[in-house]
Amino acid sequence: MDNLIARTKMAARAILLGGLAVSLAACSGGSDPGDMPLGSEGTEGGGGDGGGGKLVIPVNRSPWLPAYKALVEQYQEDTGVTVELREFPYEEMRTQQINDIQNGTEIFDVYQLDEVYMPEFFVNEWVRPFNDVDPEFQLDPEVNSYGNYSYWDAEKQISAEGGELMAAPLNGNVHLLMYRKDIYEKLGLEVPKTWDEAVANGQQAVEAGEVDYGYTMRTQGVSSGAAVTYDFLPLLYSHKAKWFVDEGTDWTPAVDSPEAIAAATQLRELAQLGPESTTTLGQAEVIAAMQAGQTLQVHVVAAAAAQLESEADSNVAGNVGYALVPAGPDGEHGVASGTWALTIPAQIDDERAQRALDYIEWIESKEVQLEFAKLGGIPTRSDALESDEFSESQQAYFGAVKETLPYVKPHVRYWFAPSMLEVTERILSQIAAGSLSPEDGMAQMQTELTAVMEETELPMGG
Template sequence: MSYADELAPINIVINQSPWLDGFAGLVDLYESETGNTVTLDVNPYAGSLEKQRNAVRSEQSEYDILIVNGIFYPEMYHGGFLEPLKNVDPDFKLDPQIYTYDDTLCYDAVNKTVNCETGDLLTIPVNPNITLMFYRKDLYEQNGLKIPETWDELMANAKALHNPPEMIGMMQRSARATISITWDYWPYLISHGGSLFQDEGNGDFSVTINSPEARKALETYVAFSKEVGPENPASMEQGDLIQYLVTGRAAHAVLPAAAQSQMDDPNKSIVAGKIGYMTIPHAPGHPSAPALGHWLGGIPKNIAQDHKVAALAFLDWFQKPETQIAYAEMGGSPVSAAAYESDFADKPENRYMLTMRTASPTARRLWTIPEGSEIVAVLEVGLNRVVAGEISVVDSLNNMAAEIEKIMVDAGYKTGRLPDLAN
């Protein structure tokens, strides 16, 4: 594919986000290098999703690339709205240094699962947005603390630094939103050996959110909120976590990697240079499991062929190692090992990238079915009520399992659920 060829102008619908400036800078670079034209249609999160839903269901999409959220991509995959990239160019291949993010780039339409061995490549990742643990590395050094590997070790460190209201040991999102507490709870669930379904990859959608492992995960989550968290932990949003960190009032916080851009900004942070980054802890015997909330670039089926070719040309250029390094240099969040293993990543101001080297390959998806929007609504309420003290861990998990099972039954899946947990 030649970028020197004159290609059709393309429109990209994208969300307003902390990493938008880096992506927009890369678009400018692409235009200057190739002479091709790219227009960004920037919208709030919900507005971007709505525009995408309307575009793929219209006679012809007004957008040539959809920047799809890693929570709601199953709707696009299962609906058959995205063009397999090999259909645009049979010779196109994913650059080997691009992370596949738990196989979420590929879809097996026969088995209706994400699988890069049996499925078609539908998207190229454009932003990783996985969770990292942000922490006060200066306080670790002053108190002789070691980077924790397990949740118990993290709790010990958080207790050592917890001195409310001046210093909160641990901040995590527990408010209800489109997706908030669910995303922060997910690493606890998976890293304790829990799961939402029995074997989603092979079509067994028996609900397992009320397993003993899930119980231990939620008890651990709640313990952090109660023992080393702020007042009213059930109201904490992402913006609150960032504010606690940049104002020097939090020792730890779970945040998407993109939030690192604010930590060393002297106009926003009084702790510039003092924030470190670590991989999300785990329970003994299980790996770390950062939650994926990434963004994927896909090409809708309902556009003209010349626009598909132009869209793929941009995505192909975007995935190149040299482009990904430039993306990092512009303040974006790259999706390629090439950037995280570059000299740029070794600079002190880019120290989050060293953690991303370890965290990116272990990041875990949430679900792969279009009913996710219904499921997350159940999880947001159930998990939030536990942190707020309105319901017990056991009752919440049992109730959520029953509600999710009903969603799956109504949608026609092979399902069931575990017996209720006992108090």
């Protein structure tokens, strides 16, 4: 097993170097202070600013960023620690943090990792287990599991109960079904329990002239990260399909199964209810279509709810319902986590590491998570999903989040995710557009993912 882990690290680094060249070429300079090149003057992290020290933390530009900034301001007041948030576009986050590692600049005191890239940092030992910093540290049981999100089994190369505590979730995004409850009521529609019912509702609303689109989902493929792949996961999981035969023991791809083809067929059916320009439908476009009142229903991350309920920005504020995403033909629900990870860089010294862990523990506390929720974030704790201080709309979508949590399964949570996503993003986008049939598309994906897995040297074939 030790030899397997060693070979896995070598394969991970080889795959990383191939993908990193593309990522570096894609990054632009820009004049925003958050885009300052790492290692430039004034970028040192973990210094002695103020009496309590300093933390430098990268953060992506997300809709929940204002809520997170408010928490950081409160943390500084509470502790005397200075916190500098470095803002980057999503597509630069991974590269900036890998630069910090490879250049040995030690700029950041906390890494903020997208869930799809988190295992890459684990397998390369770029982040430090929390219990190496504090052997007694434990996450509060009220922090949601998200499919053993925080725990890494180095032998099986998966998130698993009993693994090392490596990360804490930030912003507890999960998929929700969001629908026009006013139109549902007008047409006498029931909240769909299955995807086929969602399709039928969408067709009826379009035929009645109530909306332009019966369903809108993200079908755009991207070159860095997960777009259509992420929003395909509820379909994959609800059809009882899976990416691999048996994660941890047999990594043979399984995307040409009848279940996976059925999920891809459902993807195409939902895409046909939305705008024709499927290849340009990103998350922002899906949310905008709902805000404008053009579409009956969408499935997007819970954090989008705040935008839909904004009276300044949304034509449908107060008229949106929230529910668990529909099930597949056998009643199986499939919901994917979509969180960011707070982790501790392996190369920083013990004093900085302890300061980072203190910050992470503070962020995960109930009082702080309740405040995050009130400000528009999605809390990571179950006991922060209910409050008398929530608005009526917040109570509605946080209630749907709570209903969803028992069904949450992992995102594309693999150290080889960058190589895998190059395949899945392209092919799923083509299936959604109708340029590849579900059968041909998933057969092609099976072939290409098999080639990816052969490079990883992980076991295939049982």
